[in-house]
Amino acid sequence: MRIIQPRQQLIEIWQAFAKASQQDEKWVWGGRDQPNSVSDAEQLLCLMRPATEIPMFKLDKPNETADDVLEALKNLGDSVALPRRLIRVLTEYMETYTDETGTPIFSAGPYLTSTTPGQEPTATQLSRLSVVDSFAISVTLSLATIGFVRVFREVVRRPNLRQEIDTLERLAKKRLSAAMLGLLRSFTVNVFPVDSEPGLVLCRTVNQVGLPRRQVVDDLQNALREINARLRENVTIGSGTGLAESLENPNKLFECGWSWGIVENAPRVDVPKEVGDQPEGVAESAPYLYFTAVALDGIRALFSRRTRLLGLLDEQQQRWAQALQLRWELTQSYWSTIATFGTGIWPLEDIPWRTTDNVESDYFTLLVTSIVVQHLVTQRRPDAELARVGGVLEELANRSRITRRPFDEDPALNLHHPGVSFNLLGSEKVGGPQLRWTVTDFSPVLLRRVLHLAGLLRDVSLRDHMLTLAGRIWEHLLQRRISEGDGRNLWDNPHGVFRSLPSGDLRPSWYYTRRVIDCLITAADLVRAQPVRNERLEHQASDLLAEAEHLFAQERLNSLFHSKGIEDTLKNIEDRLSRARQIMHERPGTAAVIAQDVLRDLDSFAAARQDSTGL
Amino acid sequence: MLVFAASDKGGTGRSVTSCNVIYRRALQGSDVCYLDFDFGSPTAGAIFHITHAAHGTHGGLHSYLQGKSPEPRRLDVWAESERASLRNRPPGAGRLVLFPGDLGGGEFASNPDIVQRCASLFLRLNEEFELCLIDLSAGRSYAVDIVLAATAQPELRQVSCRWLVFHRWTRQHIIAASNLVHDERGLVETGAKRGHDRQTLADSIRFVRTAVVDPHSSDLTGLRPSQVAWLHACNQKLQELAGQMKVGRTNLLGSIPLDPVLQWREQLITDSDVWIRKIANEQTVAAFEELAKRLVDDAAWESL
Numbered sequence: 001m002r003i004i005q006p007r008q009q010l011i012e013i014w015q016a017f018a019k020a021s022q023q024d025e026k027w028v029w030g031g032r033d034q035p036n037s038v039s040d041a042e043q044l045l046c047l048m049r050p051a052t053e054i055p056m057f058k059l060d061k062p063n064e065t066a067d068d069v070l071e072a073l074k075n076l077g078d079s080v081a082l083p084r085r086l087i088r089v090l091t092e093y094m095e096t097y098t099d100e101t102g103t104p105i106f107s108a109g110p111y112l113t114s115t116t117p118g119q120e121p122t123a124t125q126l127s128r129l130s131v132v133d134s135f136a137i138s139v140t141l142s143l144a145t146i147g148f149v150r151v152f153r154e155v156v157r158r159p160n161l162r163q164e165i166d167t168l169e170r171l172a173k174k175r176l177s178a179a180m181l182g183l184l185r186s187f188t189v190n191v192f193p194v195d196s197e198p199g200l201v202l203c204r205t206v207n208q209v210g211l212p213r214r215q216v217v218d219d220l221q222n223a224l225r226e227i228n229a230r231l232r233e234n235v236t237i238g239s240g241t242g243l244a245e246s247l248e249n250p251n252k253l254f255e256c257g258w259s260w261g262i263v264e265n266a267p268r269v270d271v272p273k274e275v276g277d278q279p280e281g282v283a284e285s286a287p288y289l290y291f292t293a294v295a296l297d298g299i300r301a302l303f304s305r306r307t308r309l310l311g312l313l314d315e316q317q318q319r320w321a322q323a324l325q326l327r328w329e330l331t332q333s334y335w336s337t338i339a340t341f342g343t344g345i346w347p348l349e350d351i352p353w354r355t356t357d358n359v360e361s362d363y364f365t366l367l368v369t370s371i372v373v374q375h376l377v378t379q380r381r382p383d384a385e386l387a388r389v390g391g392v393l394e395e396l397a398n399r400s401r402i403t404r405r406p407f408d409e410d411p412a413l414n415l416h417h418p419g420v421s422f423n424l425l426g427s428e429k430v431g432g433p434q435l436r437w438t439v440t441d442f443s444p445v446l447l448r449r450v451l452h453l454a455g456l457l458r459d460v461s462l463r464d465h466m467l468t469l470a471g472r473i474w475e476h477l478l479q480r481r482i483s484e485g486d487g488r489n490l491w492d493n494p495h496g497v498f499r500s501l502p503s504g505d506l507r508p509s510w511y512y513t514r515r516v517i518d519c520l521i522t523a524a525d526l527v528r529a530q531p532v533r534n535e536r537l538e539h540q541a542s543d544l545l546a547e548a549e550h551l552f553a554q555e556r557l558n559s560l561f562h563s564k565g566i567e568d569t570l571k572n573i574e575d576r577l578s579r580a581r582q583i584m585h586e587r588p589g590t591a592a593v594i595a596q597d598v599l600r601d602l603d604s605f606a607a608a609r610q611d612s613t614g615l
Numbered sequence: 616m617l618v619f620a621a622s623d624k625g626g627t628g629r630s631v632t633s634c635n636v637i638y639r640r641a642l643q644g645s646d647v648c649y650l651d652f653d654f655g656s657p658t659a660g661a662i663f664h665i666t667h668a669a670h671g672t673h674g675g676l677h678s679y680l681q682g683k684s685p686e687p688r689r690l691d692v693w694a695e696s697e698r699a700s701l702r703n704r705p706p707g708a709g710r711l712v713l714f715p716g717d718l719g720g721g722e723f724a725s726n727p728d729i730v731q732r733c734a735s736l737f738l739r740l741n742e743e744f745e746l747c748l749i750d751l752s753a754g755r756s757y758a759v760d761i762v763l764a765a766t767a768q769p770e771l772r773q774v775s776c777r778w779l780v781f782h783r784w785t786r787q788h789i790i791a792a793s794n795l796v797h798d799e800r801g802l803v804e805t806g807a808k809r810g811h812d813r814q815t816l817a818d819s820i821r822f823v824r825t826a827v828v829d830p831h832s833s834d835l836t837g838l839r840p841s842q843v844a845w846l847h848a849c850n851q852k853l854q855e856l857a858g859q860m861k862v863g864r865t866n867l868l869g870s871i872p873l874d875p876v877l878q879w880r881e882q883l884i885t886d887s888d889v890w891i892r893k894i895a896n897e898q899t900v901a902a903f904e905e906l907a908k909r910l911v912d913d914a915a916w917e918s919l
Contacts (some may be wrong), residue, residue, distance in 0.1 A: 061858065062863070062864055062865045062919065063854065063857065063861070063863025063864045063865055064854055064855055064858050065857030065864070067831060068831075079864045079866070079919060080865050080867070080917075083919075084919070154917055155865060156919045157918065157919065158918060158919060161919060474679075
């Protein structure tokens with residue numbers, strides 16, 4: 001198994017990134033996918049996320065940029081040229097995805113494919129349909145950009161460069177506002193009768209012990225009572241509002257989360273003009289698990305420590321962030337309640353997860369897992385429950401053939417290629433065929449969840465277990481790297497690990513590479529945290545140290561004062577003991593080793609004396 | 616173009632680095648000259664191995680500036696050097712001329728006549744040579760004062776002037792170099808008093824680090840791992856300090872590695888020292904060449 005080394009890996013990826021993103025001194029947009037607002041943001045985040053989230057990778061203080069980072073990115077410019085370059089490329093992105101009226105565009109281009117054979121998506125569909133993926137990634141990218149320019153501006157003096165920076169910040173702010181509005185207008189609460197198909201599927205999912213249906217419905221409604229009440233009373237702006245009456249109906253159940261885009265008839269949010277237009281929505285008003293997970297991820301950045309410390313949001317945005325945070329909390333508790341419902345095995349453990357529109361896939365289980373983990377953390381639930389989620393992740397790694405060998409024509413490989421698709425209901429309403437969204441990111445999403453979970457576990461052996469699993473998934477990902485051509489050392493080439501899958505495209509997929517980088521950032525967070533406190537080890541160190549100190553005191557008493565040869569050794573031992581004492585609580589293992597070392601040295605004196613009797 | 620080489624402390628390797636850089640520039644094909652304005656100890660002749668001018672000459676820069684001689688003495692290094700590898704101009708190389716100080720010359724205070732003579736010399740040499748490197752005495756010396764006053768003269772306004780401040784890569788040297796430029800008696804303030812525009816002058820100053828132990832170098836394989844770890848940590852601290860003191864990477868023009876030949880025998884490093892006798896390091900020459908190129912590369916002088 002390989003231990004993940006985020007710094008070394010990220011440097012290698014950045015090197016490849018710099019090569020792939022630049023040709024003839026020019027920035028190259030898009031790799032495998034034609035440029036679009038999602039893919040281009042993914043490409044930029046490959047650089048911007050590590051640069052803004054891991055201190056060793058920062059680029060905003062040119063005087064302090066690390067040497068290995070500069071070396072990796074030298075293709076894009078030196079420490080002074082690089083941030084300047086970034087400012088320009090980021091500005092180009094922001095300007096490209098703004099329409100003639102000044103409204104930011106959140107289209108997904110070729111990420112959308114047709115469900116009808118022979119009928120291609122129309123130009124309007126590709127360039128004008130806003131998708132939640134783009135909202136979420138724009139939140140992340142805009143926040144990273146604003147934070148970056150805030151710090152970088154401090155070292156800039158030249159007026160024209162300062163102007164460029166101001167323009168970029170203004171554009172990023174606007175995009176952030178528009179993306180937040182988009183998220184507020186794509187949130188949805190889907191209410192359905194208990195005996196409708198969704199109602200039946202939901203009951204089957206939560207009823208793992210075979211209770212009578214009426215009782216299950218009662219229990220479920222009870223468990224969701226608080227969420228239901230807050231949805232009725234506190235969700236007041238954007239979509240998902242005005243459902244008080246049907247939510248109160250005891251013969252109905254509901255689910256909440258994000259649809260794939262702005263939902264049909266989503267009310268406009270009252271905002272000042274300069275944020276741009278708020279386009280009409282067409283998306284079906286029902287949550288999609290994938291987009292829900294993506295939206296939750298993006299929204300979390302809005303109230304991260306960094307966002308608060310750097311004060312990245314203005315007043316208006318802070319109010320929207322609160323509104324989004326409320327939806328974030330409610331959605332998370334909703335799905336966690338469902339996933340861990342009942343007293344027997346959890347619905348989550350009943351793989352694969354079945355969505356209320358009656359589709360099932362391991363991928364959905366993975367998505368629900370990520371929501372549940374986040375919730376368990378905020379609830380401070382015990383390690384044992386986290387370990388159950390760990391069990392699910394482990395099972396998923398098996399079932400997706402990451403830790404098990406596939407058999408001939410193994411259907412599980414469809415998860416990796418061609419991927420899991422879901423139909424975007426309502427996308428046909430702007431003219432053209434109904435569209436489909438396809439995801440192939442099972443492995444990196446799984447790895448990120450495993451790493452995240454490992455970081456939360458306090459029990460050493462459980463944690464170690466998760467890290468071992470993470471190492472195996474990482475190895476799988478390394479084998480999927482592209483090994484030649486433009487995308488060398490970037491992703492994704494599933495053929496590298498599954499020989500039966502087609503190989504071929506050597507161009508980098510920013511979609512996939514960005515997700516791998518997200519994993520490495522999670523890994524870096526994990527490594528940067530203090531080692532888990534281990535009481536057993538601490539006791540052992542303390543015992544050893546006590547004995548060592550006592551024997552040392554005895555040795556002091558026994559040896560003559562000013563005896564040069566011994567004095568030096570004893571001084572050295574004293575220093576080592578005080579070092580061990582100093583680090584005892586943070587690094588009990590190291591302290592124990594030092595104590596052992598000292599004990600051995602002291603014993604050589606004792607043994608020598610014993611020998612002096614000549615017996 | 617006029618390039619002034621300054622340093623706060625002695626022993627930074629200012630003269631020997633400047634000589635090497637100008638030599639590399641000549642090899643790269645430019646006509647260049649070197650003016651020894653280190654009035655306290657005029658020893659540039661020694662670095663170029665011109666023995667008869669090792670400690671200055673008669674009728675040198677001292678005499679000229681003080682009005683005792685109509686023209687300063689000039690020595691063609693390709694012709695006068697006693698070092699075999701320096702004799703005879705290599706094909707494609709430009710002129711390399713040394714203007715030494717006076718034998719036994721010392722520091723002298725500035726006056727308007729001296730400033731005038733200095734300005735007219737700069738003007739003439741700037742037309743004759745592509746690059747004139749003026750090596751100044753360490754610290755806040757009379758030499759610094761004279762050239763700041765001379766370059767502020769109206770006739771020199773159009774001549775492009777650049778400043779290199781040399782310092783070693785240590786805490787004390789970083790602070791000293793920063794103060795030499797930025798404190799109330801520093802280059803920028805003194806220049807402003809002489810009539811320079813503060814910002815323009817500040818933009819034309821860059822730092823050169825000398826005798827740098829590169830913590831990433833393969834030469835450090837002899838060190839214990841813990842020593843290398845310590846070196847990295849120190850280097851990072853210095854980098855942060857340098858950034859705060861405005862001596863950081865954004866104001867850096869070049870970095871010269873520590874080289875025994877420079878330490879023990881202050882001399883020009885020729886290609887034969889590297890390739891035939893193998894006493895000097897390849898990286899050192901590469902650093903000189905890089906610096907010689909960046910010196911005249913406008914992009915390297917663009918600021919943030």
